[in-house]
Amino acid sequence: MDETGYGFVHSELEIKMLILYIISRLPAPATLNQLSDVAMSCDGGFTYFDFTDALASLVKLEHIDEKDGKYLITKKGRETGEDTESSVPYSVRKRAERLSGKLAQELRREELIKTSVVPRKGGGFTVSLAISDNSGELFSISFLIGSEEQAKKLIDKFRKNAEDIFPDLVGHLLDGI
Numbered sequence: 001m002d003e004t005g006y007g008f009v010h011s012e013l014e015i016k017m018l019i020l021y022i023i024s025r026l027p028a029p030a031t032l033n034q035l036s037d038v039a040m041s042c043d044g045g046f047t048y049f050d051f052t053d054a055l056a057s058l059v060k061l062e063h064i065d066e067k068d069g070k071y072l073i074t075k076k077g078r079e080t081g082e083d084t085e086s087s088v089p090y091s092v093r094k095r096a097e098r099l100s101g102k103l104a105q106e107l108r109r110e111e112l113i114k115t116s117v118v119p120r121k122g123g124g125f126t127v128s129l130a131i132s133d134n135s136g137e138l139f140s141i142s143f144l145i146g147s148e149e150q151a152k153k154l155i156d157k158f159r160k161n162a163e164d165i166f167p168d169l170v171g172h173l174l175d176g177i
Contacts, residue, residue, distance in 0.1 A: 123146075
């Protein structure tokens with residue numbers, strides 16, 4: 001528990017209910033950092049270590065699945081969360097809704113932007129970038145890049161600016177037609 005005692009959520013059970021409340025509103029798996037950022041911003045009554053202990057317990061109880069460092073609610077967790085969500089204090093629920101809504105938008109965006117790096121036999125790397133929407137792939141392109149460092153920089157820049165890069169590229173390709 002937070003030594004200051006501020007906040008409404010203090011016990012492990014209360015933290016678990018908050019985690020289930022948050023994760024049930026997400027459209028895709030989230031990382032530990034993403035979940036802890038939302039949960040810790042909702043209430044000041046617990047520490048990061050309290051949070052990670054509660055999350056680990058939810059995984060052990062099969063309320064949440066963990067795969068490749070990302071967490072997703074299970075059917076059992078969703079049912080338990082629905083039964084207990086009214087126990088999360090109202091002001092904390094409202095903050096959790098707002099913050100998990102922002103995270104949900106980020107996760108949806110991440111799902112629509114695909115990237116990969118594949119080493120090539122002759123040297124260099126093939127970097128593939130793609131953007132999709134709800135109806136399918138809008139754009140994909142692959143590059144031969146000389147180093148893994150360049151490949152990572154290209155992917156990072158694409159992930160940050162995909163919505164700007166796509167129309168700019170189409171504009172350049174259509175310029176003068």
